[in-house]
Amino acid sequence: MRFDGKVAIITGSGSGIGRATAQRLADEGARLVLNDIDEGYLSELSGVLGSGHQTVVGNVSTEEAARRLAETALDRFGRIDILVNNVGDLFIGEITETSVEDWDRLLATNVRSMFLCCKHVLPTMLAQRSGSIVNLASISAFIGQEADEGGPSFFAYSVTKAAARQLATALATRYAKDGIRVNSVAPGATRTKQVRHFMPQLSAEEEDAIWENAGAQGTPMGRVGRPEEIAAAIAFLASDDASFVTGTTLVADGGYLAR
Numbered sequence: 473m474r475f476d477g478k479v480a481i482i483t484g485s486g487s488g489i490g491r492a493t494a495q496r497l498a499d500e501g502a503r504l505v506l507n508d509i510d511e512g513y514l515s516e517l518s519g520v521l522g523s524g525h526q527t528v529v530g531n532v533s534t535e536e537a538a539r540r541l542a543e544t545a546l547d548r549f550g551r552i553d554i555l556v557n558n559v560g561d562l563f564i565g566e567i568t569e570t571s572v573e574d575w576d577r578l579l580a581t582n583v584r585s586m587f588l589c590c591k592h593v594l595p596t597m598l599a600q601r602s603g604s605i606v607n608l609a610s611i612s613a614f615i616g617q618e619a620d621e622g623g624p625s626f627f628a629y630s631v632t633k634a635a636a637r638q639l640a641t642a643l644a645t646r647y648a649k650d651g652i653r654v655n656s657v658a659p660g661a662t663r664t665k666q667v668r669h670f671m672p673q674l675s676a677e678e679e680d681a682i683w684e685n686a687g688a689q690g691t692p693m694g695r696v697g698r699p700e701e702i703a704a705a706i707a708f709l710a711s712d713d714a715s716f717v718t719g720t721t722l723v724a725d726g727g728y729l730a731r
Contacts, residue, residue, distance in 0.1 A: 473500055473501040474500045474501070474707070474711040474712065475497050475500045475501045475502035475553075475554075475707075476500075476501035476502075477501070478501070478502050478503070478554060479503050479504075479505065479545060479551050479553050479554070480497050480502045480503070480504055480505070480553060480554035480555070480556065480710065481504075481505045481507065481541060481545050481554065481555045481589070481593065482494050482497070482504060482506055482507065482556040482558055483507045483532050483541070483556065483557055483558050483559035483585065483589060484508060484558040484560060485504075485506040485507060485514070485517065485558065486506075486508030486509075486510050486512075486514055486516075486517060487508075487510075487513055487664070488662075488664035488699050489558055489608065489659070489664065489699045489702045489703060489706075490556070490558040490559070491513075491517055491699065492698075492699035492700045492702065492703035493556055493558065493702075493703040493707070494506055494517060494521065495520070495700075496700065496703040496704065496706075496707045497707060498521045498525065500707065500711075502554070503524055503525060503549055504521070504525040505525070505526045505527075505528060505541065505545040505548070505549070506525060506526070506527045506528070507527075507528045507529070507530065507541050507559070508527075508529065508559075509529065509530065510529075514529060515527075526544060526548045526549075528540060528541045528544050531585075532559055532585045532588060532589055533559075533580040533584045533585040533588070534588075535588055538585070538588035538589050538592050539588075539592045541589065541592070542589070542592035542593050542596065543592075545593075545596075546596055551596065551600060552593050552596045552597060552600075552603065553597075553600075553602065553603060553604065554604050554605075554710045555589060555590065555603070555604075555605045555606070556608075556706055556710065557586040557589055557605065557606065557607045557608060557636070558608045558706075559581065559582075560582045560585075560608055560632070560636075561578060561581045561582060562626075563578045563628045563629050564624045564625065564626060564629075565625060566625045566627075567625070567627055567628075570628060574628075575628060578628050578632055579632060582629070582632035582633070582635075582636065583635045583636065583639070586607055586636055587639065590605060590639070590643060593605070594643075594647070594652070597647075597650075597651075597652050598647070598650055598652070600651075601651040602651040603651070603653070604652070604653045604654075604655075604709065604710045604714075605640070605643065605653070605654040606640075606654075606655055606656065606657060606706050606709045606710050607636045607637070607639060607640045607654070607655075607656040608636060608656070608657060608659070608706075609634075609636045609637040609640070609656040609658040609721060610629070610630075610633035610636075610658055610659060611659070611660045611723065611725045611728055612626055612630040612633045613630065613633040613634040613636070613637045613658060613721075614658070614729060615630070615729070616630075617630070633658075636656060637656045637658065637721050640654045640655055640656040640719070640721070641654075641656075641719050644718040644719030644720075645719055648718055653709075653715075653717065653718040654718060654719065655709045655714070655717060655718060655719065655720050655721070655722065656720075656721045657702060657705045657706050657709065657721070657722050657724060658722065658723045658724070659697055659702045659725065660690070660696070660724065660725025660726050660728045660729075661690055661691070661696040661697065661726075661728075662696060662697040662698065662699060662701075662702055663697070663698060663699070664699060690726075690728055691725065691726030691727050691728050692726065692727035692728075692731060693727055694726075695726065696726070697724060697725070697726060701724060702724055705722050705724045708722070709722060
């Protein structure tokens with residue numbers, strides 16, 4: 473029960489890593505303020521987690537929603553101990569074919585949302601002189617794009633995840649003396665709904681094959697990650713077990729970067 477008495481905000485908590493993180497923190501005693509743009513996802517998750525938590529539907533890349541999220545947490549529970557900036561989206565496309573609209577939308581979802589949530593949560597943490605923020609980065613923050621004619625380009629996604637990592641570093645050094653820790657987690661390939669989102673026509677067998685191939689080719693461990701494994705890394709950084717850890721990026725990638 474590492475989070476007994478703690479209040480945690482988790483953005484993008486309706487599915488994938490966000491949902492697994494919500495389940496992990498709730499199991500360890502946290503009271504949660506759960507955000508997603510999909511009300512159905514939040515309702516279903518609330519039914520699983522039970523009472524005692526709060527949901528806030530909204531797009532936190534807008535200031536109104538980010539402010540409302542922080543205010544709801546403070547009004548309902550009186551404090552904010554943890555912020556998990558999980559909301560994000562994947563984008564695949566060559567730079568020569570990427571529109572300004574796609575670029576701006578991805579930056580808003582993956583970076584502006586983190587900026588705004590930190591902006592509106594930090595005053596409460598500063599008043600408490602305590603708090604932990606965890607940003608979801610990616611191993612894409614560390615690597616370039618291999619030359620692979622016809623292969624997918626993740627350049628824009630990589631830029632946003634490098635920004636998420638740097639935001640954590642900058643805030644960590646700025647607010648360390650105020651009792652606030654800021655870190656990031658960099659997952660490798662993790663089995664979520666992203667493949668299904670881009671290729672909804674896939675059969676279950678085809679989807680399984682894609683994930684199995686990605687793990688076999690990409691990691692020394694020979695598999696992709698599970699959302700609950702990334703949630704465990706997030707929970708560590710958010711907890712007092714990491715009381716002397718700030719400004720770091722915890723890589724959970726099955727050995728991908730160590731190759």
